[in-house]
Amino acid sequence: MYSIVIPHYNCIVGLESLILSIPARSEIEIIIVDDNSNCSVENIIDEFSNHNIFIYTNDSGVKGAGACRNIGLNAASGKYVLFADSDDYFVDNAFDSIDCCKGDEDIVFFKATSFCVKSGGLSDRHTKYCDIVDQYILKKDKSILYDFVVPWGKLYNRRFLVDNSIYFDEVIASNDVMFSMRSCWKSREIKVVPETIYCVTRDKGTLTTTFSKEVLSSRYFVELSKIDFIFKNKIKAKKSSAAALVYNYFNVMSFKVILDASKLLIYGKICFFPIKYIVSPLELLKTVRYKKMLKK
Template sequence: MGTPLLSIVIPVYNAQETISRAIGSILSQDFKDVEIIVINDGSNDRSLEFCENIARNEPGIRLFSIENSGVSYARNVGIEQAKGKYITFLDADDYYAEMALEQVAANLSPDTEMMIFGYNVDFENKYTDCLLPSEQVFTFHDQHRFREYAVSLIRNEMINAPWNKVYLTSYLKEKEIMFPADLNIGEDLKFNLSVIRDIEHVKILNMALVNYCVKKGEGLVSRFRLNRFDVRYALLMEIRNLLSYWGLLKENQAMIDRFLIRDIMAYFMDFYKMNCDLTYKKKLEIIKELLSRDNIKKSLNNSQFEDFSTRIIELILKTNNTRFILFTAKILNIKRVAR
């Protein structure tokens, strides 16, 4: 194979139930100018066997096996191996819509550095589309205009994932942009913040081209992480620094404050995940310590919110009543479980 238009990187870890569908959704496309880079990340189920069986008859598939190192490291291996002019990523439990790659190829321009498209949320075969705030196809050739638009993507959390984006491979490699392998929370967002920092030529394709699969209760069984808030806060400061670099911080400070309020309460809600073994006393101590930090107090005191739900949570946090705050987190977690 020469230089394909598109490299599709699929990190695989114990995905024997879904990997055939993911790869099949690429092979079934009419558009064939692609290479499929499958990174087996130390799976201990039959994922590797399934991938080998498919790759045996498909010369466009390049299969690599590594020791289990995490999704970011696996994607970075894919970036290093990519031969395509453009690169994108597909998770092993997701799959492309029909004609998705044809739409991508048809709308790439010679100077496109990045493409962003919509997606479907597949919740146990019930679909909800997540589209972008724009007309169907739109091209940015001006940094300032894209940056103003990117703020809306950050606000709606459409900038986070890498699987609804296509990247110019040379752009990533020349700027040495890789996924942070030392993170297991927010690594996708950190990667994309690096990508959009100085980007200029961006194509928006307001079509749902990939199906993002969510299983019932999936988020509830994820592990409690004691450092979750600190990692999320560091990411929030990266967003803040990016907006400052763009000269767009002042008019978007309320968004930063809203994210902070959300992340604080979400962290307290995580105290009720099944694997959290913190005692009641320890939970209260963590709440007290976090809310006593100068940077948190300053943000809470300066915040102003128009939306009712965020305002209520802000007022609850400002009480500094640790028992009341913990009780509120418990109620909100019960509502989250019931969804």
């Protein structure tokens, strides 16, 4: 019934903790895709003999989590798919919550929590996504479709992903952003529930704490893809801003960022400062005029 896809690279201890958090049930298959680690993961099968574990290797060299997730997704056979990282884990009774909430929806959104390995306390990696879930439950705020960009904390209908050919970008960083954008754009029915099922960790050396030129460049080009996708499909989402692009990426992309930002501003794909937009500049202008009328 469930396929849990786990990309792995040199994180055996974390992988063991993750598997320990998954019930040993016959209807749960665990698909580990190793990204050519320096350590072997084959012993995991013997160590967790009560679990249904399948191990694959990315034979084309170290390609990143996106490529591994695609291999795992193609190998999955469950009706539902969950994505987990090898340094994270599922919280206690997570699968009881998942069992109660599964249905015919394309995507089910859950809450998560987070843990800081360095401090040994609560992290803040989950707060943004918990707030997004709360805003949908309270106000039916549809920004959850395009702001909840991480793959964890979601239950996917596998047939929905396969039928729509939705896969991860095979890039070094932000491989999940366009996967989430495309899947939410294609979805016809979603469910959002307040239960917490997943714990994401923060540690030094991970992509979320790495700011090398290669990582930031990858994030930059994914950001441009996201901007084009939102504009092309007239999605009611937050516009990126020129100020944020220059601030976040000038050090790695130099004057190219200023040039790209200028072009995007001219075509109306981004704004100078972050704002919510409706569908078109004309409708936004109408809203501004209406507010002025109310003040008179």
